[in-house]
Amino acid sequence: MQNFMQYKKISLVICTIIISTFLLSFGLNKLTDIPKLWDMEKLKSAHLPLVDKSIHVEPIAENLYNKIPERVAYKTYPVYMPGREPKGYYEWLLSQNPEIVFDASKIKSADDWVKAGELIYDMPQNIDFFMDSSLNKSTLEAMGNFYSAMHVPVTKEGIIPFFSLVIREKGRIEIGSFSCGSCHNRVMNDGSVLKGGQGNFPFDDLFGAGLKNRAEGMKMPDSAANAMVGGSFLGLFGAPWIKHQSQSYIKNPDWKHATGVLMATVPGVMHRHSSAFGSPTAIPDLFNLKERKYLDRTGMLLHRDIGDVMRYAALNQELDFTNSYGGFKPDDSPDSIIIQQYTRFSDAQAYALANYLYSLKPLPNPEKASPELIAKGKAIFIEETCVDCHTPPFYSSNKLTLADGFKPTKEEMIKYDVIDFSVKTDPGLALYSRRGTGYYKVPSLMGVWNRTALMHSGYVTSLEEMFNPARLKSDFLPSGFNPNIDKPFPVQGHTFGLYLNAEDKNALLAFLRSL
Numbered sequence: 001m002q003n004f005m006q007y008k009k010i011s012l013v014i015c016t017i018i019i020s021t022f023l024l025s026f027g028l029n030k031l032t033d034i035p036k037l038w039d040m041e042k043l044k045s046a047h048l049p050l051v052d053k054s055i056h057v058e059p060i061a062e063n064l065y066n067k068i069p070e071r072v073a074y075k076t077y078p079v080y081m082p083g084r085e086p087k088g089y090y091e092w093l094l095s096q097n098p099e100i101v102f103d104a105s106k107i108k109s110a111d112d113w114v115k116a117g118e119l120i121y122d123m124p125q126n127i128d129f130f131m132d133s134s135l136n137k138s139t140l141e142a143m144g145n146f147y148s149a150m151h152v153p154v155t156k157e158g159i160i161p162f163f164s165l166v167i168r169e170k171g172r173i174e175i176g177s178f179s180c181g182s183c184h185n186r187v188m189n190d191g192s193v194l195k196g197g198q199g200n201f202p203f204d205d206l207f208g209a210g211l212k213n214r215a216e217g218m219k220m221p222d223s224a225a226n227a228m229v230g231g232s233f234l235g236l237f238g239a240p241w242i243k244h245q246s247q248s249y250i251k252n253p254d255w256k257h258a259t260g261v262l263m264a265t266v267p268g269v270m271h272r273h274s275s276a277f278g279s280p281t282a283i284p285d286l287f288n289l290k291e292r293k294y295l296d297r298t299g300m301l302l303h304r305d306i307g308d309v310m311r312y313a314a315l316n317q318e319l320d321f322t323n324s325y326g327g328f329k330p331d332d333s334p335d336s337i338i339i340q341q342y343t344r345f346s347d348a349q350a351y352a353l354a355n356y357l358y359s360l361k362p363l364p365n366p367e368k369a370s371p372e373l374i375a376k377g378k379a380i381f382i383e384e385t386c387v388d389c390h391t392p393p394f395y396s397s398n399k400l401t402l403a404d405g406f407k408p409t410k411e412e413m414i415k416y417d418v419i420d421f422s423v424k425t426d427p428g429l430a431l432y433s434r435r436g437t438g439y440y441k442v443p444s445l446m447g448v449w450n451r452t453a454l455m456h457s458g459y460v461t462s463l464e465e466m467f468n469p470a471r472l473k474s475d476f477l478p479s480g481f482n483p484n485i486d487k488p489f490p491v492q493g494h495t496f497g498l499y500l501n502a503e504d505k506n507a508l509l510a511f512l513r514s515l
Helices: 002-031 040-046 089-094 110-122 137-149 180-184 203-217 222-237 245-251 255-262 306-316 335-341 347-359 371-383 410-415 502-512
Strands: 126-131 164-169 172-177 185-187 193-195 400-402 439-441
Touching: 040 306, 089 172, 110 180, 110 347, 126 164, 180 185, 203 222, 203 255, 222 245, 222 255, 306 347, 371 502
Parallel strands: none
Antiparallel strands: 126 172, 164 172, 185 193, 400 439
16 A cells, blocks of 8 residues: 555656646747748738739748848947937947847747847847947037937937947947837837837938938939939839829929928828828827737738737838839849848747737826716717727727728628728828728727827827817818928818817817826
8 A cells, every 4th residue: 555655646746747847848839839920821811902903912922031131139228319328328338249139049938028029129120330439429419409400309318219229349339220119119298218109209300301401412403302302202102003193293203392291290190111192100009909900000911810910010110112012112122132131020039029019008198087077078989979980998999991982892891891981081091002901990099198190190189189170171270290381271081079069078088088
């Protein structure tokens, strides 16, 4: 009996070890079961058809994609507004050795993936020479003056959180740009930084000012300046199969007008690549991303699983320039140049990034109205049928709405979960761009209190302006993006709630700001 009991104890120990080992192995396998990023079938099946069904979107071939170098995640350092950096900051940076901060082999848990993903969120896409031991003070001063003139937001510590400094070689400082944070970092009123929000870096203002300064600084004749701007616009906005004035314009732009339009934007709005000139995009926040059925403001890609987020991130960090749109390639460089000019996420980097994005939640509004006013606003929200499209708990139905003038087939209406209704907002982005599906997705209202670029192209900058019926009139001068530069124009569409009395409207806005 004693021998049996000893045998039983030993057997239980062995079984426990085997089961524990199996469970541990299963957990690790699940954590490291990384989707293949450049999966051609999934890339194509995720993409909604364009308005012109004869134009098919073809990503670059897998064998070419695999030849593009993977990015290396080096440690990054803050960029300070010149004059606000710690004493001896650049001398200290010049003494630092390169440090690689992302190593997938060291990731052991779900939390590790999220933490590693934040590193990838901060990793710059472009890295360019900044300074070496010469410490060019005049360059810093000029940079500071330019950013001040453009009203670039800085933190309470004087940091510009849309760029980073990188050490890839000791004694050489480089500046990194176009990380995820370049678009989705938001400097708050208290000088803190919110990651994943509607960013407030003035992209278009700087882009337009840069083109303007180049044309004027080089004393270009108008024809040369027009050609310079047109060359930039073709890759950014070109869609030659689309018959629309925006496409005609980019072939022969007026550089003074074009730079004026770019500089008539507000932070949180940008003429992102593949949009249409004159129809920029209000930058979305990235909160509750896991709950969203469609990615991109036009619902361009289905969100079926984490792999689709990985692919969308890769495409939007410039790889969609290499797409073919019915034979038109925004970047038609030879393969050898594509390999030299582009970098890509590794599958592990993209997976980590997607896990981090899934972790992001909206920031609660620190200033809330009384519970009674919020409750009244919620009742009005329901009475005005806002709840039909902006359905709790995400405050979006996760459906698509029709751009004004677009008529899909019955099959598409069912397949893509489309509301048979248009709120009559500006259709430019949805109809006349490389992102044009004919739809806009119903946005979530969670965290809307913290956005200052509303509607698809950021025409208005506050909820008060959004619900002001005067915006429908031809003499209205919006505070957001203005395609007429400094002339009034009506901001059409989304008339829900416009004609509430002042008391009810105040309650509705209090409720929206509580979300």
